[in-house]
Amino acid sequence: xxxxxxxxxxxxxxxxxxxxxxxxxxxxxxxxxxxxxxxxxxxxxxxxxxxxxxxxxxxxxxxxxxxxxxxxxxxxxxxxxxxxxxxxxxxxxxxxxxxxxxxxxxxxxxxxxxxxxxxxxxxxxxxxxxxxxx
Amino acid sequence: xxxxxxxxxxxxxxxxxxxxxxxxxxxxxxxxxxxxxxxxxxxxxxxxxxxxxxxxxxxxxxxxxxxxxxxxxxxxxxxxxxxxxxxxxxxxxxxxxxxxxxxxxxxxxxxxxxxxxxxxxxxxxxxxxxxxxx
Amino acid sequence: xxxxxxxxxxxxxxxxxxxxxxxxxxxxxxxxxxxxxxxxxxxxxxxxxxxxxxxxxxxxxxxxxxxxxxxxxxxxxxxxxxxxxxxxxxxxxxxxxxxxxxxxxxxxxxxxxxxxxxxxxxxxxxxxxxxxxx
Numbered sequence: 001x002x003x004x005x006x007x008x009x010x011x012x013x014x015x016x017x018x019x020x021x022x023x024x025x026x027x028x029x030x031x032x033x034x035x036x037x038x039x040x041x042x043x044x045x046x047x048x049x050x051x052x053x054x055x056x057x058x059x060x061x062x063x064x065x066x067x068x069x070x071x072x073x074x075x076x077x078x079x080x081x082x083x084x085x086x087x088x089x090x091x092x093x094x095x096x097x098x099x100x101x102x103x104x105x106x107x108x109x110x111x112x113x114x115x116x117x118x119x120x121x122x123x124x125x126x127x128x129x130x131x132x133x134x
Numbered sequence: 135x136x137x138x139x140x141x142x143x144x145x146x147x148x149x150x151x152x153x154x155x156x157x158x159x160x161x162x163x164x165x166x167x168x169x170x171x172x173x174x175x176x177x178x179x180x181x182x183x184x185x186x187x188x189x190x191x192x193x194x195x196x197x198x199x200x201x202x203x204x205x206x207x208x209x210x211x212x213x214x215x216x217x218x219x220x221x222x223x224x225x226x227x228x229x230x231x232x233x234x235x236x237x238x239x240x241x242x243x244x245x246x247x248x249x250x251x252x253x254x255x256x257x258x259x260x261x262x263x264x265x266x267x268x
Numbered sequence: 269x270x271x272x273x274x275x276x277x278x279x280x281x282x283x284x285x286x287x288x289x290x291x292x293x294x295x296x297x298x299x300x301x302x303x304x305x306x307x308x309x310x311x312x313x314x315x316x317x318x319x320x321x322x323x324x325x326x327x328x329x330x331x332x333x334x335x336x337x338x339x340x341x342x343x344x345x346x347x348x349x350x351x352x353x354x355x356x357x358x359x360x361x362x363x364x365x366x367x368x369x370x371x372x373x374x375x376x377x378x379x380x381x382x383x384x385x386x387x388x389x390x391x392x393x394x395x396x397x398x399x400x401x402x
């Protein structure tokens with residue numbers, strides 16, 4: 001089972017896509033298996049993070065924004081905007097793909113884990129995920 | 135084949151779980167295939183690193199501790215302890231899941247590669263890994 | 269289908285291996301499925317990055333070289349050369365494995381995505397990738 005999900009992001013931030021991925025797993029009808037999530041972009045990425053207290057994802061985003069600021073004199077790739085090259089670096093430091101076992105027809109996430117699409121561009125975008133379940 | 139492993143960590147550090155994962159691969163009886171390892175936590179993570187000289191993993195841990203120190207004024211997520219938010223950041227920078235091909239009924243690791251569970255909390259914890267082999 | 273690819277790197281840098289991986293997918297004859305790429309080393313890694321403008325990968329490399337410089341007083345693992353411990357850190361911060369869905373017998377990459385083998389050692393090396401398609 002392979003499905004493409006389209007998600008419109010309003011701007012930078014971490015957006016919880018756990019429910020949408022679990023829906024694909026349910027539709028696949030697989031009891032025990034593997035779910036692979038892949039983001040088809042180099043300026044957005046994936047991360048599994050705490051889903052209980054929103055301050056955790058806010059701090060994570062603030063921390064990475066400080067590590068990879070805009071306007072770095074090192075950048076030569078600037079034609080697509082000030083936030084483009086930081087977006088590529090942030091993508092490389094986080095994940096483009098995630099493999100999550102399926103147990104009893106559900107994603108085998110821990111109690112406090114959520115799957116987040118991390119948008120690194122300020123303007124947001126229409127983002128595409130491929131979800132494979134086997 | 136899906137199996138859950140429980141590993142008690144005594145505190146921060148990288149703990150070699152290669153033998154336990156290889157045991158699951160052996161039990162699965164798969165000749166050529168894919169092994170996916172997934173950690174069900176957001177304050178512990180996975181990394182494949184050099185298994186020959188222990189100084190490599192010590193330096194790696196020291197390097198990441200310096201990049202992501204405790205007591206950062208940026209953090210607002212502090213209710214679970216000083217080492218909690220750094221643990222989330224370290225998790226995001228390393229891996230929550232790893233996909234490792236199986237060749238001739240063994241993990242297809244290189245000669246110097248070991249699979250490590252990286253505990254980021256000082257107190258340690260009972261950690262759970264899901265291992266899927268197909 | 270499991271295949272081992274050998275790639276000779278001339279030195280540090282990002283080397284596009286998308287074509288070679290797509291060839292394995294073609295040979296596997298799988299229509300919809302999953303391709304897993306695994307690098308059997310701890311001083312080289314994998315990353316999916318922009319394939320359009322070479323300045324993006326140059327900036328990414330320069331950024332990571334600045335974050336993880338040689339000659340760091342923190343390092344004790346120095347017997348294998350000044351660029352060895354930075355190589356391990358860079359590996360841990362990027363990826364050792366990637367899972368990429370296969371759609372219509374091709375890697376399900378986005379328009380601007382390429383798969384890169386990232387060599388972190390100055391002297392280069394003969395590097396081995398395992399590619400699994402199912």
